[in-house]
Amino acid sequence: MEQPIKDQLVSCVNMKAAITILFTFFSIQLFGQTGPAGVGNNDGTSALKLWLDADKNVYADTLIKRKANDKERILAWKDLSGSKNDVFARTDSSRPTLVKHISFLNDCNAVRFTRNAGSNNKRNYMESKSFNFTNDITIYAVFYSLSKGGGNNFSPFKSNAIIPGNDTLWYMGAGIVDADVNGTRNDISMTLTDTSLAAGGGDTITKTEYTVKTPVKLNKANIGCLKKEMSSGKLSISVSTEDPAEFITGTQPINNSAKYTIGSISNIVYGKDVNFFDGLIASVMIFNKKLSIAETIILENYLAAKYNIPLAKNDIYKADDEAMGNYDFNLSGIGMGADGEGQKKAIGEGIIEISNPSDLGKEEFLLWASNNQSLSFQTSDFPEGVKQRIARTWRVSKKGETGKVDLVVNTQGFAGFDNQDLVLLIDTDNNGLFENEQLRSGMITQSKYLGNGKYLFPQVNLNNDNRFTFGILKSTCQNDCEAVFSPNGDGISDTYFIENVGKTLILDKFGQIIKDINAPGYWDGTKNNGSLAKEGLYFIIGNETVQKTVSLLK
Numbered sequence: 001m002e003q004p005i006k007d008q009l010v011s012c013v014n015m016k017a018a019i020t021i022l023f024t025f026f027s028i029q030l031f032g033q034t035g036p037a038g039v040g041n042n043d044g045t046s047a048l049k050l051w052l053d054a055d056k057n058v059y060a061d062t063l064i065k066r067k068a069n070d071k072e073r074i075l076a077w078k079d080l081s082g083s084k085n086d087v088f089a090r091t092d093s094s095r096p097t098l099v100k101h102i103s104f105l106n107d108c109n110a111v112r113f114t115r116n117a118g119s120n121n122k123r124n125y126m127e128s129k130s131f132n133f134t135n136d137i138t139i140y141a142v143f144y145s146l147s148k149g150g151g152n153n154f155s156p157f158k159s160n161a162i163i164p165g166n167d168t169l170w171y172m173g174a175g176i177v178d179a180d181v182n183g184t185r186n187d188i189s190m191t192l193t194d195t196s197l198a199a200g201g202g203d204t205i206t207k208t209e210y211t212v213k214t215p216v217k218l219n220k221a222n223i224g225c226l227k228k229e230m231s232s233g234k235l236s237i238s239v240s241t242e243d244p245a246e247f248i249t250g251t252q253p254i255n256n257s258a259k260y261t262i263g264s265i266s267n268i269v270y271g272k273d274v275n276f277f278d279g280l281i282a283s284v285m286i287f288n289k290k291l292s293i294a295e296t297i298i299l300e301n302y303l304a305a306k307y308n309i310p311l312a313k314n315d316i317y318k319a320d321d322e323a324m325g326n327y328d329f330n331l332s333g334i335g336m337g338a339d340g341e342g343q344k345k346a347i348g349e350g351i352i353e354i355s356n357p358s359d360l361g362k363e364e365f366l367l368w369a370s371n372n373q374s375l376s377f378q379t380s381d382f383p384e385g386v387k388q389r390i391a392r393t394w395r396v397s398k399k400g401e402t403g404k405v406d407l408v409v410n411t412q413g414f415a416g417f418d419n420q421d422l423v424l425l426i427d428t429d430n431n432g433l434f435e436n437e438q439l440r441s442g443m444i445t446q447s448k449y450l451g452n453g454k455y456l457f458p459q460v461n462l463n464n465d466n467r468f469t470f471g472i473l474k475s476t477c478q479n480d481c482e483a484v485f486s487p488n489g490d491g492i493s494d495t496y497f498i499e500n501v502g503k504t505l506i507l508d509k510f511g512q513i514i515k516d517i518n519a520p521g522y523w524d525g526t527k528n529n530g531s532l533a534k535e536g537l538y539f540i541i542g543n544e545t546v547q548k549t550v551s552l553l554k
Helices: 005-030 293-307
Strands: 048-053 097-102 108-113 126-128 137-145 157-159 174-179 188-193 196-203 208-215 221-228 234-239 245-248 279-287 329-336 352-355 364-370 386-390 394-399 405-410 422-426 448-451 454-460 467-473 496-508 513-523 536-542 546-552
Touching: 097 279, 137 174, 137 188, 137 293, 174 279, 188 221, 196 221, 196 234, 208 234, 208 245, 221 293, 279 293, 293 329, 293 364, 329 352, 352 364, 386 422, 405 422, 422 454, 513 536
Parallel strands: none
Antiparallel strands: 048 279, 097 108, 108 279, 137 221, 137 279, 157 208, 174 188, 188 196, 196 208, 221 234, 234 245, 329 364, 352 405, 364 394, 386 467, 394 467, 405 454, 422 467, 448 454, 496 513, 496 536, 536 546
16 A cells, blocks of 8 residues: 555655764764864864964955065954954054064964054054854963063952952953953953963853963963853863863853954953053964863864973873974874763864774873975885885874774875875884885775775774874886786796795785795795786785785786
8 A cells, every 4th residue: 555645754754864864974974173183173163163373364454365474464364263253453553463483483473462562553453253152162372472461460359340440350461362342241351460361251140250360471482271161150271281270250151242352352441551462372262162171182282282382281292392203283183081071083284084993991092293294205215015105294192092093194185196006104113214114014005085085094003103104006017027927828927936935925905815825936826715816916925024016917
């Protein structure tokens, strides 16, 4: 009997729902997060609502078309979060200046804010067009202060009225990142008060302003972190992962501010030079949530590596040290915090995605970053069977085991690469070389093409301090080759002599063992099952130490 129309409609709806769930599942599974270190996304879909990086997209015009040069005053700093919260200088005199390749920021760029450098360069600050209302918030800023801010170091403090001249409150300091409006409102701010970094906020119900402060050193690069949680009212401020200063404030969402301000407190009616930041800001990140422990640790290791800022604790990534090769670029990571929450898939800003750890436990992490060398190919330092490898290498730091992981590389930036046989090379003995690696250990060929230049290497074993890179397998040799034979029965080169002594394995280019023989002896091109192997490149491994290749032709 034909299914009733009502039942057909229900089935159709259920099928659509199932397809939607399946599509959503695969979307989540196939793509890692693209925010800094893989924390959040850069398409506006995540809690990452503002991401400013002075190494990227700083402009000398408000149309965001002409990128600023070194020592040039700027008018726009583009938001990388995808939320379109670009910040602008509102007046000609308030324009800060781009400074490139700063030695004490690991050769990174920063934006120089001044308080008073003459009437044409006074009280630098920038503002966004909008503010994203939120219950919880996490703010990071990488800054270098040249002089102290206004106010004093007394903390914590609360006041149920705005008291003119009261220098204990946050808004008497120099604003670094601010989301404030006039009056006692539920706003949020990170400021420099005297020689302390302050977190400030307001409570609309009790009409109370709160301030909590922690010491910060001038003339030094710092990672400032402000956190505000609505459910508990906890407001905290910390510097470079030192223990935070905390205070319990109001339990309301942050929903009164109209914009973000960088370089001053938004309430600029106070009109004092000390309310404006005097120094450099290299990066600002704002998340509309309380980051998990794992996200916090990964993000702070990213900032520490990028700007060469020592961390007081949770310094997991060691490959950014000079002795380890300064693998500082595009750090990303996966891991799980002590609370059991984890980040299990990440891309970040680089071309490597790692996901699906097979044995990730609490307080275990895997972080990776590159040396930023060229993506062009070089003709040295690779094992037998590889004809070239890219110059760029990556290095891993691990805490705990984490198990095996899926690794995806985007080859679209590789010079001269066109769907060739890609191989993952891992420096398994950490000797700095790839030339002695062998198939199935430090030479992984089992890749799957995912489209759009992306290749998957499933369940790879990466150990602490391992370097890795990518190479191209040799093509099957056609003529003028020494290591070639053609088992076609014509009496010419029908067998290949293997001079090794002892058990010898013959593997195809995918790492599958097709034949084992006792050498020295001849290989006639057959597999263990007696069938003839296909034409192609084969690896001969004797005594698990000697690796050679031979081309089988027909």
